[in-house]
Amino acid sequence: xxxLIYRDFCLVKKNWIPVFCISVGAVIWNxxxxxxxxxxxxxxxxxxxxxxxxxxxxxxxxxxxxxxxxMIPYLALILMDTLSVVRxxxxxxxxxxxxxxxxxxxxxxxxxxxxxxxxLLIAIILFLINGSIMAHMTGNxxxxxxxxxxxxxxxxxxxxxxxxxxxxxxxxxEKEMNSAAASPLLVLIPMFALAYPKCKSYAFKLETLFPxxxxxxxxxxxxxxxxxxxxxxxxxxxxxxxxxxLIVLALFALGFYLTYLGIKRREK
Amino acid sequence: xxxxxxxxxxxxxxxxxAVGLCxxxxxxxxxxxxFMAVMAEGDDLSNDASFTVxxxxxxxxxxxxxxxxxxGNFFQTxxxxxxxxxIASSPETSVGQVRxxxxxxxxxxxxxxxxxxxxxxxxxxxxxxITGTTVxxxxxxxxxxxxxxxxxxxxxxxxxxxxxxxxxVMFVLMIAVGGIYLLFGDLxxxxxxxxxxxxxxxxxxxxxISDWLYFWLGLFIWISMGCYWLSYRLSCKFYLKxxxxxxx
Amino acid sequence: MQNKKQxxxxxxxxxxxxxxxxxxxxxxxxxxxxDYENWxxxxxxxxxxxxxxxxxxxxxxTRYITKEGWKDSLLHINLKGNLKYYMLSVFFLIAFELxxxxxxxxxxxxxxxxxxxxxxFFGILLMTAGMSIPLAFINFGEELGWRGYLYPKLEKLxxxxxxxxxxxxxxxxxxxxxxxxxxxxxxxxxGFPYLGLVLMSLFCISTGTFLMWxxxxxxxxxxxxxAHSINNNxxxxxxxxxxSEKIEEDTIDLFQHSAITMGYMLIxxxxxxxxxxxxxxxxxxxxxx
Numbered sequence: 001x002x003x004l005i006y007r008d009f010c011l012v013k014k015n016w017i018p019v020f021c022i023s024v025g026a027v028i029w030n031x032x033x034x035x036x037x038x039x040x041x042x043x044x045x046x047x048x049x050x051x052x053x054x055x056x057x058x059x060x061x062x063x064x065x066x067x068x069x070x071m072i073p074y075l076a077l078i079l080m081d082t083l084s085v086v087r088x089x090x091x092x093x094x095x096x097x098x099x100x101x102x103x104x105x106x107x108x109x110x111x112x113x114x115x116x117x118x119x120l121l122i123a124i125i126l127f128l129i130n131g132s133i134m135a136h137m138t139g140n141x142x143x144x145x146x147x148x149x150x151x152x153x154x155x156x157x158x159x160x161x162x163x164x165x166x167x168x169x170x171x172x173x174e175k176e177m178n179s180a181a182a183s184p185l186l187v188l189i190p191m192f193a194l195a196y197p198k199c200k201s202y203a204f205k206l207e208t209l210f211p212x213x214x215x216x217x218x219x220x221x222x223x224x225x226x227x228x229x230x231x232x233x234x235x236x237x238x239x240x241x242x243x244x245x246l247i248v249l250a251l252f253a254l255g256f257y258l259t260y261l262g263i264k265r266r267e268k
Numbered sequence: 269x270x271x272x273x274x275x276x277x278x279x280x281x282x283x284x285x286a287v288g289l290c291x292x293x294x295x296x297x298x299x300x301x302x303f304m305a306v307m308a309e310g311d312d313l314s315n316d317a318s319f320t321v322x323x324x325x326x327x328x329x330x331x332x333x334x335x336x337x338x339x340g341n342f343f344q345t346x347x348x349x350x351x352x353x354x355i356a357s358s359p360e361t362s363v364g365q366v367r368x369x370x371x372x373x374x375x376x377x378x379x380x381x382x383x384x385x386x387x388x389x390x391x392x393x394x395x396x397x398i399t400g401t402t403v404x405x406x407x408x409x410x411x412x413x414x415x416x417x418x419x420x421x422x423x424x425x426x427x428x429x430x431x432x433x434x435x436x437v438m439f440v441l442m443i444a445v446g447g448i449y450l451l452f453g454d455l456x457x458x459x460x461x462x463x464x465x466x467x468x469x470x471x472x473x474x475x476x477i478s479d480w481l482y483f484w485l486g487l488f489i490w491i492s493m494g495c496y497w498l499s500y501r502l503s504c505k506f507y508l509k510x511x512x513x514x515x516x
Numbered sequence: 517m518q519n520k521k522q523x524x525x526x527x528x529x530x531x532x533x534x535x536x537x538x539x540x541x542x543x544x545x546x547x548x549x550x551d552y553e554n555w556x557x558x559x560x561x562x563x564x565x566x567x568x569x570x571x572x573x574x575x576x577x578t579r580y581i582t583k584e585g586w587k588d589s590l591l592h593i594n595l596k597g598n599l600k601y602y603m604l605s606v607f608f609l610i611a612f613e614l615x616x617x618x619x620x621x622x623x624x625x626x627x628x629x630x631x632x633x634x635x636x637f638f639g640i641l642l643m644t645a646g647m648s649i650p651l652a653f654i655n656f657g658e659e660l661g662w663r664g665y666l667y668p669k670l671e672k673l674x675x676x677x678x679x680x681x682x683x684x685x686x687x688x689x690x691x692x693x694x695x696x697x698x699x700x701x702x703x704x705x706x707g708f709p710y711l712g713l714v715l716m717s718l719f720c721i722s723t724g725t726f727l728m729w730x731x732x733x734x735x736x737x738x739x740x741x742x743a744h745s746i747n748n749n750x751x752x753x754x755x756x757x758x759x760s761e762k763i764e765e766d767t768i769d770l771f772q773h774s775a776i777t778m779g780y781m782l783i784x785x786x787x788x789x790x791x792x793x794x795x796x797x798x799x800x801x802x803x804x805x
Binding site for chain 1: 447448
Binding site for chain 3: 270393406479483484485493
């Protein structure tokens with residue numbers, strides 16, 4: 001079992017090292033940006049700008065805080081991707097010869113999913129470190145609301161992932177590999193189709209809220225947009241928020257079960 | 269060496285044509301078409317020299333960027349163990365092979381510089397401003413040489429993929445250093461946009477340039493030439509070690 | 517005899533083409549644009565490109581018309597064993613023209629090295645010399661014509677001293693429309709424009725000899741292109757970086773200054789003519805024996 005997990009680690013190493021470096025780099029970058037708001041050019045040109053009466057500097061600081069916060073899970077969740085394991089196994093025909101090893105289908109599945117779980121844990125740790133430091137520097141809140149948003153990202157990734165895993169365990173050739181890599185579209189397209197009418201109505205309401213010639217303060221714009229986002233999308237988010245951990249576990253379990261079934265069927 | 273250089277040009281002709289087409293099309297689409305469209309509407313952009321200069325500088329940087337991106341393919345075409353051992357056993361030896369690669373890079377660099385010069389002479393009459401961006405192109409020639417000096421030994425030692433990784437790391441480092449400077453450095457240069465454009469135009473026309481700027485730029489030019497030669501010597505030593513990394 | 521006649525024909529065709537391709541736009545634009553100050557209009561750029569490459573265009577057309585081919589084209593780099601000549605092409609003219617800066621100071625009653633500061637002198641030297649190397653392609657257009665075609669042909673027909681003088685005069689008079697408009701020495705000197713043309717020809721004779729020597733030593737036009745680029749962009753700038761800051765650029769009387777330094781420049785012509793003749797003798801003596 002240990003050997004299998006070690007093998008999978010060696011195969012994902014090439015993908016993990018750059019992703020991990022980029023994620024850590026992004027954390028450092030966020031900290032530098034906030035330091036610039038404290039002591040650097042952002043403080044000089046945005047916060048202390050005498051021509052700025054509407055508080056646009058403060059607003060930009062808050063916006064940059066949130067962008068920096070949610071950039072990390074977006075980048076780091078790529079660590080959960082195990083496509084590189086399957087790609088590396090193809091030339092040596094590992095999948096074809098899997099059944100001759102004294103390893104059960106359950107053990108194979110656990111070794112693949114252990115990588116995903118470790119990837120998710122690393123993403124969460126980086127997110128927590130980044131969020132805590134930035135919140136401390138900016139005085140913004142970093143609590144369960146932000147953490148739940150991060151879990152929403154994870155849910156989206158896992159939704160694509162269980163479809164992809166179902167295809168990936170059946171892969172024998174490079175061609176099948178490519179269709180496995182494109183399989184998340186099966187989830188993405190219906191998702192977009194469902195979200196499209198909602199997004200269209202949101203855009204229409206935003207246009208009505210802010211007519212072209214209207215002179216509205218930046219703070220007012222931000223708060224009205226936030227209110228509209230909450231009323232259009234936030235209600236759904238709030239509804240699933242208490243159950244996000246369960247949804248993440250359920251998606252993991254679904255993917256695990258489909259992968260196990262796929263490997264078991266291959267062995268026959 | 270002449271034979272090897274001829275082989276390089278023939279072998280990589282598709283890549284060379286690709287780089288050439290990228291440079292030509294990007295230059296025309298960004299450097300001439302907008303101005304012709306403005307002129308067709310009866311307007312005149314010759315008063316807006318700042319836009320023209322920034323656009324021409326951007327086009328020049330983009331041309332060298334295309335070359336840097338395609339450069340790895342010049343080394344990938346010869347990543348064959350059979351070829352490597354054959355050329356090492358020939359009178360040319362691996363030194364000749366490496367030398368032909370380095371010459372190819374210089375020829376492509378010169379090609380982009382010559383294109384920049386010709387394009388400036390074609391575009392400036394249409395744009396209505398003498399931009400003087402050949403100076404920038406000349407400096408970027410040496411910047412490209414300097415970056416290639418770090419890039420090429422890695423490509424020879426670890427294969428084109430290894431070299432491309434070095435590319436990426438170099439770009440990221442440059443962007444990071446630039447970003448940190450923007451966050452904390454002295455930005456008084458950009459305080460007044462009009463002064464900023466005037467300073468760029470003065471630099472391009474060789475007016476009001478500080479002596480120390482001349483000195484450091486001049487030193488950089490000769491250092492980049494020295495680095496390129498040192499890189500060539502290093503690559504000659506690495507060539508046969510790098511052959512072990514080739515897949516075929 | 518037939519060969520000599522054919523060579524003279526080729527020289528004649530090249531001469532006519534290079535002058536026509538350069539003169540026609542220059543004279544037309546000169547008449548249209550007026551004084552040389554107006555020649556910095558953006559519309560002039562495209563034409564200058566044409567004029568700069570007119571000797572190269574003339575060579576291509578001449579070789580095509582006379583069906584000469586490109587066997588003796590001197591287009592190979594020939595770096596092996598010639599690195600020292602490439603280095604000379606970069607640094608020799610800079611060093612040789614340094615006294616021009618010193619004489620500018622002396623003419624203004626200043627100490628000889630009045631304007632020397634480390635960042636200024638070395639900055640201009642490093643920057644202009646370095647940049648002149650890749651930008652030598654601009655002067656390649658001229659060198660392919662003069663040192664790559666005309667000078668070798670004239671040498672076969674009228675010998676080295678004749679080539680040096682006639683080649684220099686041809687090259688100098690090729691600049692005539694620009695000299696007449698004030699590009700080289702301005703317009704405010706006695707005997708304008710005729711003395712200016714004479715001075716330009718003398719200058720081309722002296723520099724042309726060095727370029728000819730470089731071409732013969734390396735069997736390539738590229739060192740001459742680099743040296744020409746250095747001469748145009750770097751040598752003067754480095755020399756005048758020694759000039760005192762009290763001397764304004766526009767108070768230096770270019771004509772007077774060039775005339776005074778011409779004697780010194782002609783030493784270049786004499787020395788390198790002797791060197792070329794010596795090399796020719798060395799090459800002939802083994803063949804004769």
